[in-house]
């Protein structure tokens with residue numbers, strides 16, 4: 001035998017030399033859940049180790065994470081039913097607790113990269129990402145609401161706007177309004193290939209944002225498809241997106257690779273709530289080693305071609321490698 005692949009695996013130092021993919025805390029964005037009020041820190045029941053914070057404790061959490069080397073955060077608000085309506089008006093109320101908190105994060109920590117979420121579902125009495133009329137999700141009528149929401153978030157100082165709604169044309173629509181309003185430096189990370197997935201369950205628990213009727217299959221993609229991701233990637237690129245995101249990550253590693261092979265923009269992947277909770281739940285039963293599983297999962301997402309990973313494991317990973 002002239003060729004013996006095992007020679008390159010013979011010791012830790014040799015294995016390190018031939019290692020192709022590396023993971024760093026700088027690759028990660030930590031999603032955080034915000035609730036109204038003060039001095040509140042409530043664990044999400046279906047996501048052990050993940051909390052919903054009021055603004056004061058969210059700021060503390062960010063400070064802790066900064067010490068661990070995490071520099072990018074994506075904040076999602078959980079709104080009470082009483083503030084929801086059919087047109088998501090609370091989303092662009094400048095006095096709403098979400099926008100106030102975003103403003104405060106950038107004021108206290110100007111160095112962080114702050115990302116926000118754009119979609120109607122947290123504020124919608126229908127629980128859908130777009131405007132509902134007679135049981136249908138309207139596309140073009142939703143764009144105006146998404147753009148108003150984006151402008152309010154840009155005005156609060158957000159670095160990256162994250163449209164997670166999957167309406168057609170929203171990246172261009174938002175880009176134009178931001179530019180006209182002087183926010184030419186505000187980036188857009190588009191949820192480009194977002195699939196209608198079972199893995200969002202724990203997130204919808206965290207935000208109380210499950211759809212009140214039907215499902216999201218008329219706007220989120222069919223898990224059976226990959227060609228469509230190329231169309232979505234083309235459109236978002238043309239419309240001015242700065243990052244293309246694939247979501248979820250693990251059942252869609254082929255889509256991450258597909259987009260990375262076809263588009264020069266940096267690819268982001270969202271390691272979603274259900275993917276986190278699966279590992280946590282089996283670790284609690286003693287069936288899997290949480291740390292090793294986390295490292296393997298994050299590495300696989302990078303290896304597939306993601307430059308950026310949004311993950312609930314961010315803080316745990318940062319603590320582990322510190």
Ligand SMILES: NCc1[nH]cc(CCC(=O)O)c1CC(=O)O
Pocket residue numbers: 117118119120121129164165199200201202203204216271272273274
């Ligand atoms: N705009 C909705 C939104 N934004 C982020 C997630 C899921 C994130 C996760 O599961 O971690 C969802 C869920 C959905 O589409 O219902």
Ligand SMILES: [Mg+2]
Pocket residue numbers: 166167168169192232235236
């Ligand atoms: Mg699209």
